[in-house]
Amino acid sequence: MKNTENLEKNNQTLESKAYLHIKEQIMSYKLKPGEILSEIELTRRLSMSRTPIHQALLHLQREGFVEYLQGLGWRVYSLSLKDIMEIFDVKIVVERIIMNEVALREASSKDQIRKCIEKMRNAAKKRDLDEWIKLDHELHDQILALASNSRAISIINQLNEQLYRFHSRYPPLDLAQRQHDHDIIVDCILNGDAEGAKKNNSESLIKLRDEMEYVLHKIIFPLTDYIV
Numbered sequence: 001m002k003n004t005e006n007l008e009k010n011n012q013t014l015e016s017k018a019y020l021h022i023k024e025q026i027m028s029y030k031l032k033p034g035e036i037l038s039e040i041e042l043t044r045r046l047s048m049s050r051t052p053i054h055q056a057l058l059h060l061q062r063e064g065f066v067e068y069l070q071g072l073g074w075r076v077y078s079l080s081l082k083d084i085m086e087i088f089d090v091k092i093v094v095e096r097i098i099m100n101e102v103a104l105r106e107a108s109s110k111d112q113i114r115k116c117i118e119k120m121r122n123a124a125k126k127r128d129l130d131e132w133i134k135l136d137h138e139l140h141d142q143i144l145a146l147a148s149n150s151r152a153i154s155i156i157n158q159l160n161e162q163l164y165r166f167h168s169r170y171p172p173l174d175l176a177q178r179q180h181d182h183d184i185i186v187d188c189i190l191n192g193d194a195e196g197a198k199k200n201n202s203e204s205l206i207k208l209r210d211e212m213e214y215v216l217h218k219i220i221f222p223l224t225d226y227i228v
Contacts, residue, residue: 014052019059033078087159088209094152096198102146103194112142117186124179
């Protein structure tokens, strides 16, 4: 029994290692949208058996990073315009729950959010896009950390990870405007204005959704067969 338990534990550890490795490869575009993944090749590259590789791919399939095609095997999932629009439709609804919860938290719990938005302003002024994008992700993580609805948090985390592939390759068209939108939302959060936080966050997401649609139609589609 003990040997069986140890084997199961080892498989779980290997599955986690495989999952994190493949996911990082997808997020960093080392594995590109539409690329076929070979379980045999992955077992060779990661020096592990096929079982944890297969389980890791099933996990990534549930998260929307890969898909299984009969006769072809696993493939890195390419987000379509419809996928991206649907992601934003869900974010607009679910993030209202997050904004409401976080805005109503004690002021003392929001210090990290205040510090992060100040760093973002400085990065925007310097036009340091890489730093701004990093801080943008940090800000969203800090906001989620103050929320208590675990299901809402899980949904938003998963959707944000899917969108990260897009954000990392196609930066904001108007950084100053994007920063301004963040400033307004964070001011509402810091001042306990839940209605303002919900309203302005929804408006910001709609603008971002429209910007992405523009980028896809005018810039990406003429240049490539895949999106992200």
